[in-house]
Amino acid sequence: MPVDDAARLTALYDAHAGSVWRYVVHLTGDRTGADDVVQETLLRAWRSPRILEQDPATMRSWLFTVARHLVIDEVRSAHHRHEQAVSELPERARSDDTDALFEAILIEEALATLTPEHRAVIVTAYYGGRSIAQAAVELGVPEGTVKSRLHYALRALRLAFQERGVTQ
Template sequence: MFLRAWRSADTFDAGRGSLRAWLFAIARNLVVDHTRRRAVRPVQPVDAERLAVLAGGDGGFDEATMTAWTVEEALRRLSEEHRVALVETYLRGRPYGEVSAELGVPVGTVRSRVFYGLKALRLVLDEMGVQL
């Protein structure tokens, strides 16, 4: 909502109403747009059997598959620098020096990206409702 308000800030006219009313109108329009979008493309319920076949399982998901999907989604929400640092050091087990040479940045930068990437990953997982 705030992005839409920022982009259309030049349309605000204090003579026509208050800032609060203008922001409420933007919020209302977003809700209407979202509702209309959902009506045109309704969400289809997931067929559990089809999903299991796509996952290659025997009708059920194991914990490792669900964890992998969750971590993959959480990593997608991180910045590119943090994601690369975490994947290369934690998931692939490569040393910091090797990763820093490949990326062309100092070792301290890779360590910093890993540190802040882990903090961001914890925050993303918390937002996703994952209990650590």
């Protein structure tokens, strides 16, 4: 920061910081927050060279207006409206397993509507994580039969879910 800028900023602070700070404290009642508002107000004045060239009375009213707008903006902000100080932290939310339980019951009911052969191929391939070849070996049927049963089992399962009100 050049010497001239530093001197202007120091002069601005010395001349107006105290009165702006008192004004903000009067508006908000928050002494700590007033420091931030004063800093931002003086920074905006320093960034506006035409303001610094005005007479002191006009500059002071401009500073008060800027400070008031900053206070209003803070009050209107979502941060200010939704933040509530509490003496204790709330308990952590625990996950609710109700949805998972209902889904498990729904799947169990839908699987029960399938033929034993279709149910076996679905359970082996999808829930067991087996490939077509592994499922064929485990179930003792050809790979083509596993593919065919999977196709028809999935169609029947989709229909069973639709009958229960489940849509994609």
